[in-house]
Amino acid sequence: MxxxxxxxxxxxxxxxxxxxxxxxxxxxxxxxxxxxxxxxxxxxxxxxxxxxxxxxxxxxxxxxxxxxxxxxxxxxxxxxxxxxxxxxYVGAWLPEPIHTPIDNEADARLDLAGSLATAFLLxxxxxxxxxxxxxxxxxxxxxxxxxxxxxxxxxxxxxxxxxxxxxxxxxxxKVRHATPVDRQEELLAAFQAAITEGVPGKLAMLLSDDIRLSADGGGKVPTVSGTLIGRAAVVAFATERLHDFWAAYDWTIADINGGRGIVLRLGGATAATVSFAYDEEGKATDIFIMRNPDKLSRLDAVSIH
The missing domain is CATH 1.20.140.160 (PhyR, sigma-like (SL) domain)
Known part of the structure; x- marks a missing residue:
């Protein structure tokens, strides 16, 4: 054998x-x-x-x-x-997000970021x-x-x-490179500020010119149809559309698919997750929003190697 x-x-x-x-x-x-x-x-x-x-x-x-x-x-x-x-499948299909708590060893973080990232799975x-x-x-x-x-x-x-x-x-x-954690957290803070406070400037600076935003609702909950492409379209969607729905959500930073992401909850129930992909310069190339309740139901700590 x-x-x-x-x-x-x-x-x-x-x-x-x-x-x-x-x-x-x-x-x-x-x-x-x-x-x-x-x-x-x-x-x-x-x-x-x-x-x-x-x-x-x-x-x-x-x-x-x-x-x-x-x-x-x-x-x-x-x-x-x-x-x-x-x-x-109704709308965009995205891999099911997983919570991936990992230790502080650089090699372990690099391996997870490279092989569990949503962009890599896609x-x-x-x-x-x-x-x-x-x-x-x-x-x-x-x-x-x-x-x-x-x-x-x-x-x-x-x-x-x-x-x-x-x-x-x-x-x-080029989907298996790691982005420094501090840069990821900088983007998360800018993304949250753009939605909750309507302040788009910092977010726009951290997005690539051809940034893409995809959302998976599985035909079960309302979400953006198709893929938004371009900095102007994505920033406008965040500050206008998402502001109306997400400003009152509870925001939690979490390790999702080997990188820093966001878990949004309403009334204690998980309503969405957000994760990102980056280029080699540290600018966001993709924003992945999961809204499908079936795929969110198993979002918990799990030992995946």
């Missing part, structure tokens, strides 16, 4: 549930990145657990590698169904399912090319090509 370079700490082999629980955060992280949905990721991990319990574990030399393979294959099955449902949506899986397995989870080939049922050379094509697309999009 396959051998993984990321097996984790040793666990008593007799503790079947313990082995799986040790692997769960990593599996959930992989599934979420492939699917862009916390709910679907949890389904994939649960399905993997069922297969684990039914498997002949005496024949499994490396449980971590075996579970990664099973989870990846299940994610690809779910991804096909997800693509069909997203064809009929870039993955442009890849083929196998390109997406191969890239994540190799570049994020350090899985070898022979293991990738076995997982995807392809030749090793084909796996290398999948990773190479995906990497070229992602590098060109």
């Amino acid at each position: 396959m051998h993984s370079k990321a097996t984790g700490p040793a666990t008593d082999p007799r503790d079947e549930d313990g082995i799986f629980e040790e692997a769960r955060p990593r599996l959930l992280g992989l599934a979420y990145r492939i699917l862009g949905s916390r709910a679907d990721a949890e389904d994939a991990v649960q399905d993997s657990y069922v297969k684990w319990r039914l498997a002949d574990r005496s024949a499994i030399q490396n449980p971590a590698s075996w579970l990664t393979t099973i989870c990846t294959r299940r994610c690809l099955d779910l991804l096909r169904s997800a693509h069909r449902s997203r064809v009929d 870039m993955l949506e442009r890849l083929t399912p196998k390109e997406r899986a191969a890239y994540l397995l190799h570049e994020i989870f350090d899985v070898s090319y022979p293991e990738i080939a076995e997982t995807l049922g392809i030749q090793e050379a084909a796996g290398r090509k999948l990773v190479s094509r995906a990497k070229a697309s992602i590098d060109q999009a």
Whole structure:
């Protein structure tokens, strides 16, 4: 059976549930990145657990590698169904936001910012399912090319090509760089001031010329239709439209998808989240607003690796 370079700490082999629980955060992280949905990721991990319990574990030399393979294959099955449902999705589709509390180590923050950011997950949506899986397995989870080939049922050379094509697309999009936290917090303060106080000047200075604003309401709540493009349109929307609805909300700064974001609540219920993407100069290139109540219902602290 396959051998993984990321097996984790040793666990008593007799503790079947313990082995799986040790692997769960990593599996959930992989599934979420492939699917862009916390709910679907949890389904994939649960399905993997069922297969684990039914498997002949005496024949499994490396449980971590075996579970990664099973989870990846299940994610690809779910991804096909997800693509069909997203064809009929009302309005803009955005990945489900997750709360990602992380420590202060620079490497950990860089890794989360690079591989859980909304802009990165949206870039993955442009890849083929196998390109997406191969890239994540190799570049994020350090899985070898022979293991990738076995997982995807392809030749090793084909796996290398999948990773190479995906990497070229992602590098060109420049969605895996980190923005200093103080710059992120500066933008958050300016964004809040523009909406609650109607002061747009500082916000405008921190936006790129071709800033995009997208909102996901899932057809369940009112939100902006289409994508707003350009500094003038985005600033006007924030100071005029959002001011009328959001000025009275409770604002909380939180780590969302590996970066600083905003959680807005009304009467104790989460009404929206806001996250951002940045260019290499630290200017915001995208504003992502999540309003879909189904995607907000699971916004809590979760261990995703």
